[in-house]
Amino acid sequence: MKKIxxxxxxxxxxxxxxxxxxIGIQGMTITEVKGYGRxxxxxxxxxxxxxxxxxxxxxxxxxxxxxxxxxxxxxVIMKAANTNTIGDGKLFVLPVEQxxxxxTGEKGEEAI
Amino acid sequence: MKRKIMFIMSFVLWILTTNVFADDATINxxxxxxxxxxxxLVMMMTPAGLALFYGGMSRTKNLLNTLAMTFVSYCIGSIxxxxxxxxxxxxxxxxxxxxxPTHLFMNGITVNSVSGTIPTFVFALFQMTFAGITVxxxxxxxxxxxxxxxxxxxxxxxxTVVYCPIAHWAWGGGWMGNMGALDFAGGNVVHINAGVxxxxxxxxxxxxxxxxxxxxxxxxxxxxxxGAALLWFGxxxxxxxxxxxxxxxxxxxxxxxxxxxxxGAMAWMLTEWVVNRKPTVLGIASGAVxxxxxxxxxxxxxxxxxxxxxxxxxxxxxxxxxAVLKHKLGYDDSLDAFGVHGMxxxxxxxxxxxxxxxxxxxxxxxxIYGNIGQLWIQIVSIVGTALYSGVATIVVILIxxxxxxxxxxxxxxxxxxxxxxxxxxxAFEL
Numbered sequence: 001m002k003k004i005x006x007x008x009x010x011x012x013x014x015x016x017x018x019x020x021x022x023i024g025i026q027g028m029t030i031t032e033v034k035g036y037g038r039x040x041x042x043x044x045x046x047x048x049x050x051x052x053x054x055x056x057x058x059x060x061x062x063x064x065x066x067x068x069x070x071x072x073x074x075x076v077i078m079k080a081a082n083t084n085t086i087g088d089g090k091l092f093v094l095p096v097e098q099x100x101x102x103x104t105g106e107k108g109e110e111a112i
Numbered sequence: 113m114k115r116k117i118m119f120i121m122s123f124v125l126w127i128l129t130t131n132v133f134a135d136d137a138t139i140n141x142x143x144x145x146x147x148x149x150x151x152x153l154v155m156m157m158t159p160a161g162l163a164l165f166y167g168g169m170s171r172t173k174n175l176l177n178t179l180a181m182t183f184v185s186y187c188i189g190s191i192x193x194x195x196x197x198x199x200x201x202x203x204x205x206x207x208x209x210x211x212x213p214t215h216l217f218m219n220g221i222t223v224n225s226v227s228g229t230i231p232t233f234v235f236a237l238f239q240m241t242f243a244g245i246t247v248x249x250x251x252x253x254x255x256x257x258x259x260x261x262x263x264x265x266x267x268x269x270x271x272t273v274v275y276c277p278i279a280h281w282a283w284g285g286g287w288m289g290n291m292g293a294l295d296f297a298g299g300n301v302v303h304i305n306a307g308v309x310x311x312x313x314x315x316x317x318x319x320x321x322x323x324x325x326x327x328x329x330x331x332x333x334x335x336x337x338x339g340a341a342l343l344w345f346g347x348x349x350x351x352x353x354x355x356x357x358x359x360x361x362x363x364x365x366x367x368x369x370x371x372x373x374x375x376g377a378m379a380w381m382l383t384e385w386v387v388n389r390k391p392t393v394l395g396i397a398s399g400a401v402x403x404x405x406x407x408x409x410x411x412x413x414x415x416x417x418x419x420x421x422x423x424x425x426x427x428x429x430x431x432x433x434x435a436v437l438k439h440k441l442g443y444d445d446s447l448d449a450f451g452v453h454g455m456x457x458x459x460x461x462x463x464x465x466x467x468x469x470x471x472x473x474x475x476x477x478x479x480i481y482g483n484i485g486q487l488w489i490q491i492v493s494i495v496g497t498a499l500y501s502g503v504a505t506i507v508v509i510l511i512x513x514x515x516x517x518x519x520x521x522x523x524x525x526x527x528x529x530x531x532x533x534x535x536x537x538x539a540f541e542l
Contacts, residue, residue, distance in 0.1 A: 045388050046392075046394055047394060047395070047434045049328070051327040051329065
């Protein structure tokens with residue numbers, strides 16, 4: 001099992017979610033985050049006081065996937081989140097040791 | 113039979129007509145109703161208008177502290193006024209300097225007392241709302257770093273020692289009014305007074321930690337815009353109500369107030385658009401307030417074309433003082449009480465000396481109608497107000513420092529945020 005952490009542009013959330021649902025991935029967790037990479041921030045001016053805002057709002061999406069559909073999931077996210085501009089985001093794939101469903105106690109791939 | 117009917121008819125007519133000439137003969141119900149409403153309008157300007165205007169510009173961690181200081185300013189102004197403030201400002205004149213304590217705790221004023229064409233209680237309460245908002249304006253200079261206990265003590269002393277004398281000078285039979293200085297609704301008494309006091313207090317408190325280096329975002333331009341709109345609404349009571357009557361001059365004051373506000377907003381916005389390439393809502397809201405400040409001393413004296421100029425200049429001047437002058441001179445007048453209220457109040461007081469039209473109000477003739485002397489009188493009143501406000505505020509500050517054991521919060525409290533450190537509250541539960 002793998003965990004995919006995807007940092008994506010906020011307005012792409014619905015598209016990525018729908019694309020993942022279409023290949024059978026029904027659950028996910030999202031967090032509203034801020035960050036920057038190569039995408040530059042912007043300037044805000046309040047009554048003459050100039051501030052550089054470096055951190056840009058993004059969505060962090062976390063999904064746990066079975067080994068056999070990892071590549072498919074990555075593919076789907078890449079297509080849906082892409083806008084061909086700087087700041088589209090990054091994907092991180094991490095190994096997962098165990099998954100347990102709280103209600104029933106199921107473990108492993110059954111709990112995903 | 114006919115005679116009986118005639119007798120009864122004339123008796124009824126007599127009853128009806130004599131009621132008009134009853135005990136409170138000089139009370140005009142139209143004037144009274146309007147000034148009662150104006151009082152309520154101006155009251156709203158402090159805990160609602162100004163609180164939100166300032167609160168939205170404060171950092172989120174200090175929003176509630178700003179609201180708290182504004183709210184209690186009005187409460188303190190209300191209480192001090194009815195205890196001794198009214199008497200100091202409007203009691204029998206002593207040497208042109210101050211009012212006698214004849215009316216301490218409103219002593220001697222009854223439900224039958226009349227001031228002009230309105231009950232004295234109404235007049236006193238209307239003036240009270242001015243005292244409340246003037247002291248509240250000062251806190252705009254010092255948000256984010258003052259002890260709450262120090263602010264409470266400061267307010268009590270300041271209304272007594274600084275506001276009341278100046279109000280007496282301009283409106284209560286004191287030397288400024290006697291000299292012929294024109295201040296319709298408080299260019300000197302309110303705006304220059306509060307602006308100078310704010311600057312002085314901000315210099316004593318010192319700059320905020322991280323000022324000039326750290327980003328200090330306003331918590332909510334949304335709240336500030338709403339606050340500005342409430343201030344504009346209330347300002348109709350502030351300016352048009354200062355005629356103390358529901359008449360043509362009040363109507364004229366109403367007209368020029370709205371015009372100046374609109375011009376101020378557009379002028380600030382356009383200036384900002386040119387200089388910073390983006391018009392901001394903060395700029396539009398600030399410009400409206402600048403226009404309102406400037407028209408305050410002039411409201412019942414100037415005609416419409418003058419108000420177009422007064423508002424436009426106020427918008428540009430306000431922008432300059434806030435966006436350029438302050439950063440050049442380096443003082444931390446946090447929310448620009450001096451930049452907007454002080455400086456635009458100064459412009460308004462001068463503009464009154466220039467544009468006052470005897471065709472609007474026979475009480476005032478300005479430069480463009482041939483009276484060069486008025487401008488000089490205005491200058492004298494401005495300097496007198498600024499000097500006294502500065503010096504007396506320093507005295508109040510020194511006493512406050514003693515009584516409150518210091519004015520400023522600790523570094524830790526300042527970094528933590530005053531809402532948490534001083535009030536144990538959060539502005540938002542998100």
